[in-house]
Amino acid sequence: MNDLPSVEITVSGPCVVAKVRGVMDYVSKLELRGRLMAAIDRAERAVVLDLTDVSFFDSAGLNTLLGARREAERAAVALVLACVPHKLHRILEMTGADQFLRVFDTVADAEAVLSS
Template sequence: MREDTVPWRPCAPGPSRTTFKELIARGDRFVLDPSGVSFCDSAGLNVLLGAWRQADAGGAMVVLARVPEPLLRILQMTGADQLLRVHGTVTDAEAVFAGIRSRDR
């Protein structure tokens, strides 16, 4: 099982839906780190939810770490925080994966 941390900036070069598919194909757990995101609108939210849907459909897990406050508010207002697990740090997110791995054994 592989875990990856991916910096996420929806309007800049970086992970796209194709990239998410590639990540999901090579590993079942990864962390998106949107800490560099200063603005997110419905298009950015759609990218996040699309990544979650692709991961879920492929039996993978995607979580968020270091979410900026404005993006966190959007996730909470739309209920997306109920689908996308949000963690304060990458270490916290990886610790969740470690707990899942322990239970899988």
């Protein structure tokens, strides 16, 4: 797997929505980390990671998400996941990462909770 991820950032009220596409793995982790940090830097209150179009995810991708959550916490920004593909959701459950990464079914659900 060698297609680098893309992250499309949009601002929706107090939330920054970062739509991640492609592969989240060892090869892409530095690129992805930089893009997630840019989203966190732009956020006032919250970052919603829309993972609808993530095509592959491994332990390096998981570590990148957990690292981004720590950075967001340091910046007093909530970081949550939305539209998590079934395989990725299963990995989050199996590793216990779902205890640290809040998951919403849709971006709209996340925005509604985080905007209130």
